[in-house]
Amino acid sequence: MRDYPRPVVLVSRCLEFDKVRYNGQVIPSQIVRDLMPFVDFIKVCPEVEIGLGVPRDTLRIIRQNGVYHLIQPKTGEDLTDRMNAFTISFLENIGHIDGFIYKGLSPSMGVNDVKVYAGASMSPVVERGAGLFAGQVIARYAGYPIEENERLRNSHIRHHFLTQLYAFTTFRQVNEECSYEGLHKLHKNNRFLFMSYDKAVFTEMSELLLKETETRMLLHDYGSLLKKLLKKPGSLELKLYAARNMFSVFEGTSTEESSFFEDMLGRFSSNRISWDAVIEVMRMFASRSFGEDAYEDTFLYPYPEELKAPADDKREKDYWDK
Structure with a gap:
């Protein structure tokens, strides 16, 4: 039989590993469980890494005057600079990587269907796109295997x-x-x-x-x-x-x-x-x-x-x- 190489995969920490989701839950993921014996996972939860607790108030991305912000509506805090600074530092020190599995719809980790709002509260969705962390990963690792857990059920x-x-x-x-x-x-x-x-x-x-x-x-x-x-x-x-x-x-x-x-x-x-x-x-x-x-x-x-x-x-x- 063939000896397969061992990929390095960056994965959302809330998928199968730790209770770091905003509501304190861990999310079951069949693909992550299946891959565990075959890959080396690098786990990350950007929201926890920038100092937010578990559980925590929800976040949303808003677009104002063409600029995207990561906002915590309940507190009104703008977390954009903290998230961007963490992401840049993390990616600069990550080493080699072969692929990515993210939690879909997350304002930090979602790949392509994250809601972007016109304002912090009581405002419509104006577009859908990538989360703040995932967006920078996609830009840096264009062409790499990047998928969301939910899509990988197909x-x-x-x-x-x-x-x-x-x-x-x-x-x-x-x-x-x-x-x-x-x-x-x-x-x-x-x-x-x-x-x-x-x-x-x-x-x-x-x-x-x-x-x-x-x-x-x-x-x-x-x-x-x-x-x-x-x-x-x-x-x-x-x-x-x-x-x-x-x-x-x-x-x-x-x-x-x-x-x-x-x-x-x-x-x-x-x-x-x-x-x-x-x-x-x-x-x-x-x-x-x-x-x-x-x-x-x-x-x-x-x-x-x-x-x-x-x-x-x-x-x-x-x-x-x-």
């Missing part, structure tokens, strides 16, 4: 986040080692995964590796393209394109097997079988062709199997029990 969003997270972690390790050979190995192991995301960007990455470029500059340019490539998943057509490309390199496939494979892709296209079913069949062909080396291919094995979302979390439910 299996498709979860799969993309984990795929992105492990690709970034692998690249970070290659980048730290400044390894030319490591970068070429990364590209080879990810070639089918990358072409399933964006064919044009994957081509750019492949052409970049053919240039005579100093290794540090090569890694910098490759990393920029990696962020662009993995910003969002590719289309169904790109998945099929990558699957056919991988199938073409399998050794010893018969005419009957090729026909079966095409029929299977047709059933996937018409939404009769899942993508997981396609991948399982491709894993069988890959194992026959490549042996243990098949586990290195990230199109088939993008992250540890233990992190896959349940195929059917209600499988054992007895619908006939009276």
